[in-house]
Amino acid sequence: MKRKLLLLFTLITVALSFSACGDDDYGVEEYIVGQWALQSVNNMPPSQEIDYVFSGNLTGAIVYNAGYPNQYSSPFEWETYYAAGGASYVTLYNFDGSQFRYIYRIESDYLPGHGNIWYLYLTDLDTGDHLVFQEY
Numbered sequence: 001m002k003r004k005l006l007l008l009f010t011l012i013t014v015a016l017s018f019s020a021c022g023d024d025d026y027g028v029e030e031y032i033v034g035q036w037a038l039q040s041v042n043n044m045p046p047s048q049e050i051d052y053v054f055s056g057n058l059t060g061a062i063v064y065n066a067g068y069p070n071q072y073s074s075p076f077e078w079e080t081y082y083a084a085g086g087a088s089y090v091t092l093y094n095f096d097g098s099q100f101r102y103i104y105r106i107e108s109d110y111l112p113g114h115g116n117i118w119y120l121y122l123t124d125l126d127t128g129d130h131l132v133f134q135e136y
Contacts, residue, residue, distance in 0.1 A: 031106050032054050032080065032090060032104070032106065032120065033054050033055065033056045034053075034054060034118075034135050035051060035052075035053050035054075035135065035136055036051060036052045036053075036054070036120045036133035036134065036135055036136075037049070037050075037051050037066065037133060037134050037135075037136055038050040038051065038052070038131060038132075038133055039119075039132045039133060039134050040130075040131070040132045041129055041130070041131055042129055042130050043130070048064060048065055049064075049065055049066040049067060049068065050062065050063065050064055050066065051063040051066040052120075052133060054078060058077055058078055058079060059075065059076070059077050059078070060075070060076050060077075060078055060092070061073040061074060061075045061076065062074045062076065062092075062094075074094055074095070074096070075094070075095050076092040076093055076094045076095065076100075077092075077093045078090060078091065078092050078093065079091055079093075087103050088103065088104050088105060089101070089102065089103055089104070089125075090102050090104050090122075100124065100126075101124070101125040101126060102122040102123060102124055102125060102131075103122070103123045103125065104120060104121060104122045104123070105120075105121050106118060106119065106120050106121070107119050107121070117134065117135075118134070118135040119132060119133065119134055119135070120132070120133040120134075120135065121133075
């Protein structure tokens with residue numbers, strides 16, 4: 001009887017562990033895709049309008065002077081990954097060969113009458129700068 005209970009418990013544990021794997025299939029890519037407007041750099045207003053645009057096909061662009069006649073953009077490819085400790089990373093590979101490497105997180109605030117407002121927080125791994133973006 002004890003052996004049957006142990007076998008049943010083992011089967012249930014294995015079944016639950018496999019069913020939980022499906023919840024982990026959502027990658028970072030699903031959350032970062034979108035258009036993000038730079039709000040601050042190191043808690044200060046940015047010196048120019050900059051947008052980061054992440055497309056679902058792992059391409060994107062940094063748009064400088066967004067919304068102005070002198071707007072220009074720098075295309076990039078991007079990838080995300082998780083570290084064993086739980087940190088999320090994104091790397092932008094610019095077509096000129098340069099890279100931007102960030103630790104990032106995404107959070108939302110609820111604003112009555114407007115719904116959720118999403119924020120992208122980036123920490124530049126090379127400079128230590130803290131960038132805050134708002135999705136639009």
